Amino acid sequence: MEAALVGGAFLSAFLQVLFDRMASREVVDFFRSRKLGKGRLLQKLEAALRSANAVLDDAEEKQMTNDSVRKWLDELKDAVYDADDLFDQIAAEDLEREAGSEPRALACKVWSFAADACRSKLGDELERVLERLERVVEQRHVLRLREGIHERTARALQTTSLVEESGVFGREKDREAVIELLLSDQGEKNTSVVAIVGMGGVGKTTLSQLVFNDGAVKGSFELRAWVSVSDQFDICKLTATALEEFSSSSKKETENLNQLQLQLKDFLTGKKFLLVLDDVWNEDSNLWDAFLVPFTYGARGSKIFVTTRNEGVASVARAVSTYPLQKLQDEESWGLFAKHAFDQHNFEARTRLEDIGQIIVNRCDGLPLALKTIGSLLRCESGIRKWEIIAESDIWDLPPGKNKILPALLLSYHYLPPQLKRCFAYCTIFPKDCIYEKDQLILLWIAEGLLKQPNGNRTLEEVGDQCFCDLVSRSLLHRVSDVESSFSMHDLEASDVESSFSMHDLVNDLARYVTGRSFFSLDGGNAHHVSSSTRHLSFVRTPNDVASRFRVLAGAMNLRTFLPLNVGRVELYLLNLLTDEVLHVLLPTLRRLRVLSLSHYWKISTLPSSIGCLKHLRYLNLSYNRSLLRLPDSVTALYNLQTLILACCQSLVELPSNMGSLTCLRHLDIRWTPLKRMPLGMNRLKNLRTLTNFVVPENDGTRVRELGELGNLMGTLSIQGLQNVDSYQDAEIVNLQGKRYLKKLALKWGFDDNIMRQNSLNVLDKLQPHLDLRELIITSYSGRSFSDWLGQGSFSNMSVVRLESCKHCVSLPPLGQLPSLERLIIEAFDGVTSVGAEFNGSNCTPFQSLKYLKFAKMCSWKEWASFAIETGGLAFAHLQELCIRNCPELSGGLPTISLL
Structure with missing residues (x-):
């Protein structure tokens, strides 16, 4: 029940988008064509929605203590979703009419709706939606919901650079104490367990990362590994992940626990290791004992370092030492809050707001996550009234629920601008410890219609990028470090770590807390909740996804998202099969899908022609499919399609x-x-x-x-x-x-x-x-020389150049003139016999930014004329790595280059 709370805040954001839809050309034209006009049905729809919107602020707060209000919000949300689906259907039919003059494949005609009949049905359905909306809205009087209780802040953060993850406050003594525990020789066994215990948001993971990367710790253990556990204590997966982390190389993939443990035992025998198990919830001693067996073969002094919220977990793990992590003291709490709340140059605002800030800090009760999140929320707010509203909010006094959502997090969500509410809430579809790759998440936001159409020259992608950066700057998303996560949402291969982000567990709980029953995970053990109210579905792929697994979706005819996920890096190599029954029977029933991913299902050779029925579809991902031979012609009837991902379809x-x-x-x-x-x-x-x-x-x-x-x-x-x-x-x-x-x-x-x-x-x-x-x-490239533009210094942003298999070229372009060039790779230039001053360029300090230089397969290269000395030793001043391979004729004449 708790998961349905704060639905009003989610709805307020949803309604803003719906109002824009109602004013669109396609919707207005549809009503005019039915001789309904804005004077009757459309006007009544808008009036009902605005009447509901006016009391959402009051409903949002009352639902936390009034079960009837919570149920009312659920009913309203379903009705609003239905209205949005119908308006989208109107827009889809408009697109289909515009494309009607284009040649259409027979398969598309078979599966398309008859236009006139469809428009008639849409009108009838809209009237039913209006009746339902008016019935729900009328109940606001019975519930005594009032209009305009609080002024909702819609001010968005300005575009800023990502917040740097630095400045840990008040943990130096804790750090030293934990390091001492790890480096001491405790107990009679070779491998011992040390545990950090503390409540959610107190900073256990942050402290563990500081310790894990400490120089003394690195020097004391031959092997180190970090495994994020969370609430799924799957011995096989955890063992496989630990093995991969320790070995840093590809192993024979297997789901056989015996084989995995034998491999791990052989690898760890006689070696001193440190294994961090972050966020452990398991209290089953039998599971723990079974998991621990291969780790007992490590050298003396090996440690398993556990972080947990529950002292019972430390007991089950037989920890020889348990370190209770306490909340921050007042001084450290203020320092952390101030770091995130105040612009370092805005001293006047800081002076006026410090007294209110102290009240807010006291209410955060020494929890770093709460201090950081509320501080980030207030960073761009210099008005005293906004700070007072947050300091005086009743949300601080809510009793903690089962999930122990921090009041500070609820406030952070409550005061997000509407668009950010929707984007944040959508992250509910991803499980804990999931990695968000920025660009892919933005494409999903666009597909789901979560982003407001921009004004001026901005693109939807740029709006999404700003929303993402705003969520990061408000500490609701954070950059993934090298030691975090074993769970990826990204359906393609590893993305640039600079664009990979994740959520703190409590923030993930908050996202689930605000979205309610419209989001569902097929792996959550609550399949009986899949109904017509479920709009977004995610699930973890298994090696063989058969139709029986998806039968619980029989009532989910309003589903908008069908998103399979991979767990960890190991399972990317397992063969994932999706039976034909799922594609040919299930998909035609899900006609309101916006997002459909079938990636990594390697045996799909054809798609059913009925995919052309998915008129709402915006996002289709078929990547990493080895068997897909062709796409049906009906795919070209998906006129709303915005994203089509066909990467690594090796037979297409x-x-x-x-x-x-x-x-x-x-x-x-x-x-x-x-x-x-x-x-x-x-x-x-x-x-x-x-x-x-x-x-x-x-x-x-x-x-x-x-x-x-x-x-x-x-x-x-x-x-x-x-x-x-x-x-x-x-x-x-x-x-x-x-x-x-x-x-x-x-x-x-x-x-x-x-x-x-x-x-x-x-x-x-x-x-x-x-x-x-x-x-x-x-x-x-087959020319003998390159164009004059290649190597011009005016390409001031060019940082990477790769020239390959240009076998007829007899000289290299003047790449030394590129001022920002950092990586240069030249391979298979059969005609080049000498590299001289032409490579350097003229009237410049050559290669002033170059860090990596590689020459390979230069079969005729005999001489590299020295020019580093001629330029006063400034050439290659920043070079860190020089690689020369398979250049059999090169002998002597190399310039003097000192690597950093």
């Missing part, structure tokens, strides 16, 4: 011919998928932001011109098959210089291309990118 060689009809498509990820050509009409995808690869077909090089009409491309673009481009004029029309938002560009000619060398140079001349480009890759 072509896309449907009518891809150009997906005019809402913003992101097409086809990395590592061996497409032979692009379908005609890609130039119609005017909204496309991401196109990871464009394949120029053989005997039709003019098709590269289609890229010229895609002016909004951002991120990464690879152009493959450039040997098929006959005319430099075709390359010029691509207009790479005008694509300022591209960050990474790969230009690829065909392998072993021995013809048209001069033509290749002309084509490369016209493929000059925008000066903001950061990374450039050129592969199998």
